[in-house]
Amino acid sequence: MDPVLLVASIMVSATPILLAALGEMVVEKSGVLNLGVEGMMITGAVMGFAIAVSSGSPLLGFAGAAVSGAVLSLAFGFLTQYLLSNQVATGLGLTLVGLGLSALIGSNYEGQRAPALGKLDIPLLGDLPVLGRMLFSHDIMVYVSLALVAAVWAFLKFTRAGLILRAVGEDHASAHALGYKVVRVRLAAIAFGGACAGMGGAYVSLVRVPQWTEGMTAGAGWIALAIVVFASWRALGVLIGAYLFGGVTVIQLNLQAAGTTVPVELLSMSPYLITIIVLVIISARGAQGAPASLGRSFHASS
Amino acid sequence: MKRRTLLASAAALSLIAGSAFAQDKPKVAFVYVGPANDGGWSQHHHEAAMKMKAHFGDAIEVIEQESVPEGADAERVLTQMALSGADLIFTTSFGYMDPTINVAAKFPDVKFEHATGYKTAENVSVYSARFYEGRAVTGYLAGAMTKTNKIGYIGSFPIPEVIRGINSSYLHAKKANPDVEIAVVWLSTWFDPAKEADATQALLDQGADVVLAHTDSTAPLSVLAKAGAYGFGQAADMAEFKPEPRLSSIIDEWAPYYIERVQALIDGSWTSTNTWSGIGDGMVGIGEFTGPIPEEVLATATKMKEDIASGAYHPFTGPINKQDGSAWLAEGEVADDGTLAGMSFYVEGVSGDIPN
Amino acid sequence: MMRLEKRPQPSGYWTALTPILAVVLTMLVGGVMFWALGKPPVEAIRTIFWDPLFHPQFAAYSRPQLLVKAGPLILIAIGLSIGFRAGIWNIGAEGQYIMGAVTGAAVGLAFYPSESVLLFPLMVIAGALGGWAWAMIPAVLKTRFGTNEILVSLMLVYVAENILASASANWLRSPEGMGFPGSRNFKQWPAVFNDELIANTGMHWGVVTAFIAVIAAYVMMARHIAGFNVRLTGEAPRAARFSGVSPARIVFLCLGLSGVLAGMAGLFEVTGPAGQISIDFGSGYGFTAIIVAFLGRLNPFGILAAGLLMALTYIGGELAQLMLGLPGASIQLFQGMLLFFLLATDVFTNYRVRLVRREVA
Known part of the structure; x- marks a missing residue:
């Protein structure tokens, strides 16, 4: 098995879930649990594809996917933040809406071919003997996703806005008392999460497969939710988690292709079991990994 | 007791249905x-x-x-x-x-x-x-076109239909290229474009340069197009991938059968039947050959298709051994439909185990 | 400007009115959608909401089918609602449903082809235990380590789905299935077939159990000390602790109960309407039941109504596809809209909308 090709394949396979999970992590950091990732991803997948096909530009497709993911997520934001609906139920509803909507929009785009997103050949680095092919000859979105990981990490750790976001997620009542606009912060986080999920979906329809087919994200949004937990709400953890989850699939398929008999089901469930174990370890240490206000509605009653 | 309720409900339902037959x-x-x-x-x-x-x-x-x-x-x-x-x-x-x-x-x-x-x-x-008849032709093309001597096969579930397809593809790939190997990846799904794409990529990474798919989406062809490798249309012609990476296709031609059966319904001659038709009856279609297939390969593939259609050649004609080396079909012997319908073993030369 | 003011008690008036309002809104917006798809809007709405109940040709069949479809939803949602009342978020009912079906089916198939009358009850118990055991994992982890039950129960759904895949392709596969995935069909095994108890009513054991669960849940929540403790834990956790309610016991009670009910729902489904363990046995009932629990306002009788309404949109949606050629996706979107409008209008139940003049500082 060639490790160079393997790593390169894992990076492509993991990018959609990396993007979606990163967005969802920011949402959860602000104290909101949006279970509608799958719905936003599939909407991003169809909108990204449609825009890329009609404009001829894959990058415009990604931009459109981000916008449509964000718009859809704001429907969730409006319901949960202004009308104080239950986040779990609203998120599930968002998934239903996204799946239905995308299938209706996409019915004209079945069987079409998308414009290809070219590989970004980085001079010098791309010519390195092993690492060049492994790490430095991908398309631009792979690097965008990695850059976003770094940006989110820095944002949460070093900026004042990041601090406010975390404060809102940990204790919305205190944050409100300190004068922070809880609802606005959360809406911004939700929109960011929607945009990331939309781009993740577009990566499936524009690069990984590349075509539009109804229901094509096939549960990737739920995996993204698992990754956030696995990562215990840290940007670097999301990166590791996405590559681990993506890696298990790719390695399993490669082992089969290399003629090895593998217990497919055991391998496919292993990332989830590892996630539970990680979760137990975090909570056993006494540190609550999850933001304290996660999933609770906020209403300023004063 | 239960049987009686069942009968009663059947009677009630057919009464309701009876009124519907007025048109x-x-x-x-x-x-x-x-x-x-x-x-x-x-x-x-x-x-x-x-x-x-x-x-x-x-x-x-x-x-x-x-x-x-x-x-x-x-x-x-x-x-x-x-x-x-x-x-x-x-x-x-x-x-x-x-x-x-x-x-x-x-x-x-x-x-x-x-x-x-x-x-x-x-x-x-x-x-x-009899999709395996079509698999013989595409398998032959795959064997002729591979430069790495390795062809990939994306399987859905390890059921007889898929195992027949793998065996038929391999046997005929070997006719074109005695050194050919086949790598099989099982996906446990008929339709999951992302997974099919990943599986295609995995097969390419493992050195295959022609991939046959037994799943339903066009995702494998999309990946093959990007990689400059070859594949085939499955179920549909998948003409949007002409001339490459799609070299040919196995097309399910259901329309003639549907017309025949509906005609029988109209005529009142419909009876319960068990139909298993192939290229000769027009139920399995072989899509147009495209791409850089050499002349002599084209000629052999075309002849193979015609011989299967006319019944002159059966894709499972001995000598064929099972994977473990035991004899299955003797020289000139043709597989019977019963064995084919329940096929649960690989032929000699296919590596790996069938899951379970 | 407008502001929301929390009501001291949910408004009974609005509780009754919002579902109707939401259905009307869905009909209006959904009608526009059907019109945009080039289908007759009024006819489409009538087909979805009216025809399954009153169409001369279909109603005799689809009315009982409403019960068949609603049964598992109600059964699971009842269990979930008790946990939700206590602030315990089991969103992995789908996994418990699958594990109940797999365990129950495995126990039954171990005795194939026994005709004993004891076998079916034994399978029901096994199914209940399977669901219970699966729900106990998040319960134990929560009480022992304080692990978040939302996430653990969700993760376990995927583990259960893989166990289901392996069961249907491997260790529960029918030896007579010619290698195709899927277990033996329980419908062809009279001793364990969960058939309609009375012909053409749709009433199988799962539906009966669902009705019993509705009444039992009502009695428990309204009359029994356990129900009081559950509500107290949800509404005032500190007060509950002071009055001697053990939070751990509430966790075990709530997760255990929802696991048992979801597991039983799975068993009744696999031995009845579904008939066999197959790869796509988990048809999302566990997730849809969360929606049903909320539509029913976590109230047992509300859940009964919500489960029936949800079933109506499924069956009516199928009829609309059949008779008007509506795309399947539009039905999904329609259901999503219904849920959104219900959640949106719910705000009137718990909050009063006040128009206030901006205060001058």
């Missing part, structure tokens, strides 16, 4: 497991249904239902179709087998046609295509 225009129904525009299996049944409808024009009425899960929901959908006055119902996926049999027992006056199954009844026919 004289025959009503033909289709149930699909996927969306009617999935680009593969379901879409092809849908297109065949539309061709059949065009053939009969106003003489019949066609109703369809897409994305019907196999299991409890299928049984309800079939019953509703029967109640809505359908005279003939085509259930186009293997998983509808038991629901079809169950509903057919309640509606003795409604006729059913189940694709790819093996259970029949007075009012239930089964029909399937």
Whole structure:
């Protein structure tokens, strides 16, 4: 098995879930649990594809996917933040809406071919003997996703806005008392999460497969939710988690292709079991990994 | 006790249904497991249904239902179709087998046609295509076109139909290239574009340069197009991938069968049948050969197709050994349909184990 | 400007009115959608909401089918609602439903082809235990380590799905299935077939159990000390602790109860309407039940109504596909809209909308 090709394949396979999970992590950091990732991803997948096909530009497709993911997520934001609906139920509803909507929009785009997103050949680095092919000859979105990981990490750790976001997620009542606009912060986080999920979906329809087919994200949004937990709400953890989850699939398929008999089901469930174990370890240490206000509605009653 | 309730309910249901037969225009129904525009299996049944409808024009009425899960929901959908006055119902996926049999027992006056199954009844026919005949041709092309001597095969579930396809592909690839190897990846799904794409990539990474798919989407061809490797249309012609990476295709030609069966319904000559047709009967179509296939390969592939169609050649003609080296077919011996229908072993030369 | 003011008690008037308002809104917006798809809007709406109940040709069949479809939803949602009342978020009912079906089916198939009358009750117990055991994992982890039950129960759904895949392709596969995935069909095994108890009513054991569960849940929540403790834990956790309610016991009670009910729902489904363990047996009932629990306002009788309404949109949606050729996706979107409008209008139940003049500082 060639490790160079393997790593390169894992990076492509993991990018959609990396993007979606990163967005969802920011949402959860602000104290909101949006279970509608799958719905936003599939909407991003169809909108990204449609825009890329009609404009001829894959990058415009990604931009459109981000916008449509964000718009859809704001429907969730409006319901949960202004009308104080239950986040779990609203998120599930968002998934239903996204799946239905995308299938209706996409019915004209079945069987079409998308414009290809070219590989970004980085001079010098791309010519390195092993690492060049492994790490430095991908398309631009792979690097965008990695850059976003770094940006989110820095944002949460070093900026004042990041601090406010975390404060809102940990204790919305205190944050409100300190004068922070809880609802606005959360809406911004939700929109960011929607945009990331939309781009993740577009990566499936524009690069990984590349075509539009109804229901094509096939549960990737739920995996993204698992990754956030696995990562215990840290940007670097999301990166590791996405590559681990993506890696298990790719390695399993490669082992089969290399003629090895593998217990497919055991391998496919292993990332989830590892996630539970990680979760137990975090909570056993006494540190609550999850933001304290996660999933609770906020209403300023004063 | 239970049996009596069942009979009572059957009687009640057929009474209700009886009123629906007042219209004289025959009503033909289709149930699909996927969306009617999935680009593969379901879409092809849908297109065949539309061709059949065009053939009969106003003489019949066609109703369809897409994305019907196999299991409890299928049984309800079939019953509703029967109640809505359908005279003939085509259930186009293997998983509808038991629901079809169950509903057919309640509606003795409604006729059913189940694709790819093996259970029949007075009012239930089964029909399937000898896809392995098409696999022989595409397998031969794959063997001739590989430069790495390795071809990939994406399998859905380890069922006889898929195992036949793998064996047929391998045997004929070997006729073109004695050094060829086949790598099989099982996905446990008929339709998951992202997973199919990943599997194609994995096969390419493992050195295969021609990939045959036994799943329903066009995702493998999309990946092969990017990589400059070769593949084939599956179920549909997948003409949007001409001339490359698609070299040819195995096309499910259901329309003639649908027309024939509906005609039989109109004539009142419909009886329960068990149809397993191949290239010769026109149920399996071989799509146009495209791409850089050398002349002599083209000639052999075309002749193979014609010989299979005429019955001069059977894709499983001995000598063939099983994977463990034990003899299966002697020199010149031809596989019988019973063994083929339940095929659960690889032929000699295919590496790896069938799951379970 | 407008502001929301929390009501001291949910408004009974609005509780009754919002579902109707939401259905009307869905009909209006859904009608526009159907019109945009080039289908007759009024006919489409009538087909979805009216025909399954009153159409001369279909109603005799689809009315009982409403019960068949609603049964598992109600059964699971009842269990979930008790946990939700206590602030315990089991969103992995789908996994418990699958595990109940797999365990129960495995126990039954171990005795194939026994005709004993004891076998079916034994399978029901096994199914209940399977669901219970699966729900106990998040319960134990929560009480022992304080692990978040939302996430653990969700993760376990995927583990259960893989166990289901392996069961249907491997260790529960029918030896007579010619290598095709899927277990033996329980419908062809009279001793364990969960058939309709009275012909053409749709009433199988699962539906009966669902009705019993509705009444039992009502009695428990309204009359019994356990129900009081559950509500107290949800509404005032500190007060509950002071009055001696053990939070751990509430966790075990709530998760255990929802696991048992979801497991039983799975068993009744696999031995009845579904008929066999197959790869796509998990048809999302566990997730849809969360929606049903909220539509029913976590109230047992509300859940009964919500489960029936949800079933109506499924069956009516199928009829609309059949008779009007509506795309399947539009039905999904329609259901999503219904849920959104219900959640949106719910705000009137718990909050009063006040128009206030902006205060001058």
